[in-house]
Amino acid sequence: MGFVDDHLIPLVDQGMGNSAYLVDLGDGRALAVDASRDLRALNAAAQRRGLRVAYAADTHLHADFLSGALQLGHDQGATVLASAAGRRTFDHQGLADADEVDLGGLTLRALATPGHTDEHLSFLLLDGSRPLGVFTGGSLIVNSAARTDLLGAGRTEELARAQYRSLKRLATLPDATAVWPTHGAGSFCSAPPGTERTTTIGAQKQANPLLAAPDEDSFVSRLIASLGTYPAYFDRLGEINRRGPEVLTASPLLAALSADQVRALIADGGHVVDARPAADYAAGHIPGSLSIPLRGQFATWLGWLLPDTAPLAFVVNDDQDLSEIVWQAYKIGHERLGGRLAGGMSAWLADGNPQTTTAFVTADHAAGRPYVDVRQESEFASGHVPGAVHIELGSLTAVAADAPQGAVVACGHGERAMTAASLLERAGRTDIAVLDGGPAEYAAAHGGQLAEGDS
Known part of the structure; x- marks a missing residue:
């Protein structure tokens, strides 16, 4: 059994496409990396092994979730490890490039890898002088690199060039070095589809199209071209993480x-x-x-x-x-x-209150209606109903009037489409139906084939 099997516990949030990591340090203590505020899975994993989280490291000021590092400090006395350049306003051990933390037998070395954010650090885990793996956060991820537009369009290219240098630096690590990213498939921080959550430096040299870019300009063009939309709340969470989320003294309840x-x-x-x-x-x-x-x-x-x-x-x-x-x-x-x-x-x-219903139809009952596809751009481009009107769910409220009359609203299965219908109803549209299914079911029911390409 290797180090990963014995000591590393990945904790995957499938819905958000992110991974946190719990490292068993072998003496009853643990290191947590990029833990979210929802600590249920991490705490359960630590309890199963009888571990206390002694260190909580954050690779960057997360935009897609609130960090659980400060909570771990409160609950378990964990020392928070994070970039000194992040200017966090709560108690933590600020690290700069090449700074090391003795974990007791293992060493954690900070590597400055800006690009996804300005203050981004990767953390190289060492056994003596031997690299075991590197927590890459939002720098090098499986077959890609995380987005560089979270600090505004005016800085996207600048940060993409920083991301190029960061990936090139990480690529100098030994090929056998494990790569443990935070962002993975399903993350709006820009990870491509796929099932793999971890990789190695050597595998990424072979498979990552960004590392295969012939020069910096090509890298920047490829990365920026891959950027889709992202949730509005990303614009506020980084600052909350800098100040530190409110520490909770009990699990909140729904009254x-x-x-x-x-x-x-x-x-x-x-x-x-x-x-x-x-x-x-x-x-x-x-x-x-x-x-x-x-x-x-x-x-x-x-x-x-x-x-x-x-x-x-x-x-x-x-x-x-x-x-x-x-x-x-x-x-x-x-x-x-x-x-x-x-x-x-x-x-x-x-209690005598009214209710509203929404038509939820199968593909064979959707004929003759305009088809509105509310999936993301990349999903739409990979295959859609010919003639479909494409409006991403995240932008629908602003353009509700653009949805054609009597449309059937669709996504991949029906959940996002029902959300879209509820938004349209709030905007006064009561003529909408929702497809119970997706483009493949629609095409099969109507004897057609899916089209590919952008809307």
């Missing part, structure tokens, strides 16, 4: 709200988020509520589509995990959680 209290929350400028499956929302929902089915991507769409400044009430089924809603919201800084409708839609209707 039970009566129908009267939900109506009062709406009147006060709050929003109702319906976290039930798409089919349940379609069958009947609170008028004006936003459908975001509870799944791995819940946090992404909650943060993209709703502000963190308004109170939220949730509609759920009895069998849904309320703690999952809470932690997905808290890890992106949505803390104004008013509660959940006690008794669900049955209680809402019993």
